[in-house]
Structure formats: C-alpha cells, structure tokens
Amino acid sequence: MNSPIRVCITGAAGQIAYSLIFKVANGEVFGIDQPLILQLLDITPMMGVLAGVEMEIRDCAFPLVQKIICTDDPTVAFEETDYAFLVGARPRSQGMERKDLLKANAQIFKQQGEAIDKKAKKTIKVLVVGNPANTNCLICQTCAPSIPPENFTSMSRLDHNRMISQLSERLNVNNDQIFNVIAWGNHSSTQYPDVSHAYVKKSSGEIQKIKEAVNDDNWIQNDFLVKNQQRGAEVIKARKLSSAASAAKAACDHMHDWVQGTSKDKKTWVSMSVLSDGSYGITKGIFYSFPVTCEDGKYSIVKGLEIDEFSRTKMDLTLKELTEEKEEAFTFLKI
Numbered sequence: 432m433n434s435p436i437r438v439c440i441t442g443a444a445g446q447i448a449y450s451l452i453f454k455v456a457n458g459e460v461f462g463i464d465q466p467l468i469l470q471l472l473d474i475t476p477m478m479g480v481l482a483g484v485e486m487e488i489r490d491c492a493f494p495l496v497q498k499i500i501c502t503d504d505p506t507v508a509f510e511e512t513d514y515a516f517l518v519g520a521r522p523r524s525q526g527m528e529r530k531d532l533l534k535a536n537a538q539i540f541k542q543q544g545e546a547i548d549k550k551a552k553k554t555i556k557v558l559v560v561g562n563p564a565n566t567n568c569l570i571c572q573t574c575a576p577s578i579p580p581e582n583f584t585s586m587s588r589l590d591h592n593r594m595i596s597q598l599s600e601r602l603n604v605n606n607d608q609i610f611n612v613i614a615w616g617n618h619s620s621t622q623y624p625d626v627s628h629a630y631v632k633k634s635s636g637e638i639q640k641i642k643e644a645v646n647d648d649n650w651i652q653n654d655f656l657v658k659n660q661q662r663g664a665e666v667i668k669a670r671k672l673s674s675a676a677s678a679a680k681a682a683c684d685h686m687h688d689w690v691q692g693t694s695k696d697k698k699t700w701v702s703m704s705v706l707s708d709g710s711y712g713i714t715k716g717i718f719y720s721f722p723v724t725c726e727d728g729k730y731s732i733v734k735g736l737e738i739d740e741f742s743r744t745k746m747d748l749t750l751k752e753l754t755e756e757k758e759e760a761f762t763f764l765k766i
C-alpha cells in the first residue's frame with residue numbers, strides 16, 4: 432500500500448463538497464490503492480455542519496481514509512498538503528455588487544495562498560473551484576510565490592463536460608464519442624464554447640468533424656453557445672440551488688486527468704484554466720481556460736490550433752473580462 436497523501440478540501444460543509452469529498456474518499460481521483468488524509472476547511476460558523484459531514488464520512492467506512500481533520504484554520508488545513516480543492520468562496524448575496532464579491536473573495540484567496548505558501552508541500556497541486564474561479568486562482572497563486580505557478584489551475588471542466596453532453600444529445604451518440612471540444616477563457620457567461628476542432632466517432636467507426644455532423648452553424652453559434660454559457664443559471668432556476676454534483680464530478684475529472692494523465696497519444700485534450708504563457712495571443716499572467724494535455728503530473732497547452740475570426744472575437748471578449756477582473760481584484764490587495 433502507498434503512503435497516504437494529504438488532500439485539502441475547502442468549503443467542506445457546502446454543497447459541492449458534499450459530493451466531492453465522498454468521491455475523493457472512494458478513490459475516484461487518486462486511485463483505489465492510494466490512502467488519504469482528508470483536511471477539511473470551512474469557516475467557524477459552519478463547524479457544526481462540518482462535524483455532521485465528518486460523521487457521514489466515518490459512517491462510510493472508506494478503506495482509503497486514514498484520518499480526517501476538520502478545521503476553520505487555513506494553516507492547519509494546508510499543513511503538508513499534496514492536493515487542494517479550493518471550493519469554499521463567498522457567494523453573491525442579494526444586492527451585492529460584483530465589485531464587493533471580488534473584494535470578499537480576494538481576501539479569502541489571499542489568506543489561503545499565504546497559508547499554502549507557508550504550510551503546504553512545494554509540490555502541491557491546487558484546483559480552484561470557488562467563483563470567480565479564474566481570478567481567485569490568480570490571487571491565490573500570486574500569494575504563494577514559493578510554489579511553482581504551474582501547480583495552480585482553476586476549473587472549466589464543468590463547461591467542457593456540458594459541451595460534450597449537449598453535443599452527444601444532439602447527435603444521438605454516447606458522451607465518450609465526442610472529442611476535443613474547448614471551453615476558452617473565463618468560467619462565466621463570457622466563456623467561449625468552441626467546437627471548431629471537435630469531432631465525433633460514430634457507431635460505424637467513422638470520424639466526423641462536429642461542424643459537419645451537426646450541419647447547422649446557426650445552432651452552433653447561437654443556441655449551443657448560449658445554452659452552455661447560461662447552463663449554470665438554468666440549473667439554479669430549476670433546482671433553486673447551484674450545480675453541485677456536476678461541479679464535483681468535473682472537479683474530480685480535472686484533478687484525475689492532471690495527476691493520472693490524459694490520453695497517451697496526446698491527440699485528445701481537456702479544458703483547464705491555467706496561467707497563460709501568451710499562447711493564442713492571450714495576455715500572460717492570467718488564468719485562462721485552454722485546451723491541455725497532461726502527462727506525468729504536468730499539463731501542456733495544446734499549441735498551433737487554427738483560430739477563425741468568430742472564435743477570435745469570442746476569445747478576446749472573455750479575455751477582456753478576465754483582464755478587468757484582475758485589475759479590480761488586485762486593487763483590493765495592493766499587489
């Protein structure tokens with residue numbers, strides 16, 4: 432048996448964590464031979480709820496879970512951490528301005544970045560889920576200068592998965608027959624769901640470009656695009672709560688692929704928000720969702736894809752939003 436790894440999950444008393452913790456504990460991310468120490472962080476008023484979550488984890492009698500630490504102190508939660516899912520964030524309350532939301536979250540992710548810098552293993556891998564995820568990730572990474580910047584990522588996998596699901600429904604194929612969609616940019620309503628490079632493997636074995644298989648540019652550029660951009664709002668309207676199980680599944684997919692690797696032939700990719708290296712004309716120093724492949728615990732941005740004019744406009748729009756978010760959030764931090 433391997434020695435245990437330390438996995439920190441923040442927002443541990445919340446909705447997403449209520450799915451995520453149990454999937455991680457069951458070996459769905461790090462493997463069924465990998466024992467775990469769970470380090471669960473939430474805020475002080477939620478410690479009672481977190482105690483209930485802890486009881487349920489114990490009652491599952493997971494073979495892999497060696498220890499559970501519940502805390503409201505980030506310096507305890509990030510002690511020697513190998514992997515962190517930063518799910519906890521300040522939600523937008525009624526009447527709250529976007530600026531106030533950015534400000535509240537900037538403080539949270541600054542504090543957590545500093546705790547990671549001081550306490551976590553230098554090899555830690557961090558996935559930020561809490562919104563505004565891309566900008567929160569940038570703040571956290573900036574406040575943890577002793578950790579390599581490539582060890583920070585934020586989540587756009589839910590957008591990626593939503594694209595696959597919509598396309599498989601439209602084309603009447605299984606989800607695993609759709610390849611190489613891309614969610615570009617911010618995890619927000621400006622994200623750009625791009626199918627220009629995507630393809631479908633039909634039951635006959637035939638491979639067809641999504642654009643040809645769908646054969647309806649209007650649907651791709653309007654209905655499909657808007658449905659993806661607005662899917663979160665649609666779920667909230669129906670469920671009266673935001674996406675939780677699908678977000679937890681996406682977080683597991685993201686971390687799983689980062690750690691265990693994507694397809695060996697590097698011909699298929701996933702979407703991940705990572706620090707831009709300037710690829711595709713995206714300003715360096717911004718967490719932007721790109722197509723990536725992963726191998727040996729490292730991601731690489733897929734290079735050289737052709738970008739048409741429609742895509743360029745959409746990619747620039749979401750970049751503009753991220754640039755503004757960055758400027759605004761950093762004024763609160765005086766970084």
Ligand code: NAI
Pocket residue numbers: 441442443444445446447448472473474477518519520521522539559560561562563564586587588589590618673674675678
């Ligand atoms: P929730 O409100 O049910 O849970 C959030 C938890 O975070 C609460 O228990 C809260 O007390 C805790 N929290 C707040 N501040 C904290 C801090 N400083 N340290 C530790 N914990 C803290 O929310 P839910 O549904 O679990 O969503 C969590 C976040 O994930 C939200 O920001 C949501 O917008 C975001 N999200 C992101 C998605 C993505 O694709 N990137 C998809 C869906 C949700």
